[in-house]
Amino acid sequence: MAVDMQMTAVGLGVFFLLKRTKARLAAIVLSVAAGVATPAMATYYNNVHPIMVLSPEATVNWFVHDPTFNYLYKRGHTNLIGYALGWALGYVVFNLRNSDVGAKKYKKYGVLVWLILPSVLAINTIGAVFYDHTVTVPLYACAIYAGLTKLITGLLFSLALFLTIVKANKLRTKLYCWQGWTPLARLSFCLYMVQMTVLRYRSASTHTMYHKSEFKIFQNFLETTFVSCLISVLLFLTVEAPFARLTRLGLAPAQKKHAD
Structure with a gap:
């Protein structure tokens, strides 16, 4: 909740205090870069896992003693990338408000929707190596994974939302807009x-x-x-x-x- 509040305030600052389009775009780009760098640096300098390594014992003490949770998951700057990509997506969608959403030019990208879930599962599967105590992953590799995994996952989900908004895939759009989700x-x-x-x-x-x-x-x-x-x-x-x-x-x- 604290992270959500902090990032909401930062987002409001970006779009209300910065009036020029170039300034807003520069702020979003810098936020994305910082969102990639901060979890990587936190992982490297604090020598922690790039993901939460779950276990019954760790679950009880997540909010107190788990270093990965404390350094990577509950701080605002290490969660910046998801919010920055959300700002970028919102800015793109806002600029499309007067365009022909659902036009044929977006239909050719509809197949990408079906590749998003397998891609996310593939990223999570790669992270399974951190559960193998017989494998020693170099610290620099942990830092790279921590920085890139949030970026790639955020880009994939942003792409899924964008393709749904522009109605690139009718079947997926109907599925996401189904009233049963209400x-x-x-x-x-x-x-x-x-x-x-x-x-x-x-x-x-x-x-x-x-x-x-x-x-x-x-x-x-x-x-x-x-x-x-x-x-x-x-x-x-x-x-x-x-x-x-x-x-x-x-x-x-x-x-x-x-x-x-």
């Missing part, structure tokens, strides 16, 4: 808030040893997702929705007055 979309903020707590609680409350397998991992994933959704529904109905309604009611008189 309930989950309404729960997304509450899920974001509670899922890590549920995961940590489940890990900390396990007092017996069990065999770790792909089936067990998938079972834990489904159970954690189900419990997180139940809690999120309660939070949405009792906290988020009522406060959102109160906010709209509070702004309604001002909006009505402005309309008059």
Whole structure:
């Protein structure tokens, strides 16, 4: 939440304080460069893993003792790249607002949509080497991976969003715009808030040893997702929705007055 707030403030500064297009583009380019460099430097100088190496013991102490989480995941500057790419994407989409979105010139790129998920899985598969304790990965390689993996993953997701917005692939666009996603979309903020707590609680409350397998991992994933959704529904109905309604009611008189 702190990182989201910091990066939101930086983004507002880029687009509201900088009035010229060249200045905004320069700020975005510098942010992307800094977003690549900072996780690489943090990995190299603090001698940490470039990714979270998960284990039941580490899950309990993520927010306190895990150096990778502390140096790479909860600091604003080491998460800058994703936000910078989001600013760039938003700027491009904003400039396309008067163009023919869905035009034939974008259709030829529709096949790229199907390559995005395999590419992300390939990047994650490469990161599996850090779980192998028999392999010693050079520190410079860890730094390179830490810097490039966020850049490449961010570019792939930005490309997926852009191709969906310009309707380059009709099937994917219909899938992403399916009304069945609406309930989950309404729960997304509450899920974001509670899922890590549920995961940590489940890990900390396990007092017996069990065999770790792909089936067990998938079972834990489904159970954690189900419990997180139940809690999120309660939070949405009792906290988020009522406060959102109160906010709209509070702004309604001002909006009505402005309309008059």
